[in-house]
Amino acid sequence: MPPPPGREATLLPPDQNQGQQRPPAPDSTAFMCPYCEAVLSNPGAAQCDSCLRPLPQQGTPVLRMMFPTGELKVSVGQHLVLGRDAGQSPVASTFTQYDNVSRRHSTVWLDPSGTAWVRDEGSTNGTFVNGERLPRGVEAPLRNGDQLRLAADVTGTVQL
Numbered sequence: 134m135p136p137p138p139g140r141e142a143t144l145l146p147p148d149q150n151q152g153q154q155r156p157p158a159p160d161s162t163a164f165m166c167p168y169c170e171a172v173l174s175n176p177g178a179a180q181c182d183s184c185l186r187p188l189p190q191q192g193t194p195v196l197r198m199m200f201p202t203g204e205l206k207v208s209v210g211q212h213l214v215l216g217r218d219a220g221q222s223p224v225a226s227t228f229t230q231y232d233n234v235s236r237r238h239s240t241v242w243l244d245p246s247g248t249a250w251v252r253d254e255g256s257t258n259g260t261f262v263n264g265e266r267l268p269r270g271v272e273a274p275l276r277n278g279d280q281l282r283l284a285a286d287v288t289g290t291v292q293l
């Protein structure tokens with residue numbers, strides 16, 4: 134006689150995580166004031182809540198990266214994590230199909246002067262700008278037309 138259905142399922146341990154919440158993950162989509170680095174609750178606001186300086190509006194520089202799977206945009210003050218893990222990167226869907234891209238691969242951002250930067254986050258297979266591998270943790274500028282490659286898998290063209 135087989136055991137009654139559902140018997141195995143009752144052997145699961147009780148949930149021991151009740152009331153023990155994980156700390157919130159750092160919000161990689163947060164917009165920061167480019168002047169005082171306060172996190173902005175409303176990125177579209179005309180001025181910073183904290184230092185009251187006017188915030189960059191339309192017409193200010195935007196970093197665009199054209200990947201085969203989609204176009205990514207980064208505004209001044211935004212740090213965008215590129216990677217395959219939706220818990221680490223808000224644009225993970227752009228990279229999920231690329232097995233050699235790390236869960237948290239690189240970060241790109243624009244500084245207030247309009248210069249774009251990329252930093253490798255200790256990825257397994259490397260971040261490359263125009264074919265040159267970045268040492269991990271080093272901040273490298275990105276210029277219009279640069280080729281940003283993650284692992285051997287996917288290359289995006291920088292537009293500034």
Ligand SMILES: [Zn+2]
Nearest residue numbers: 166169181184
């Ligand atoms: Zn501010």
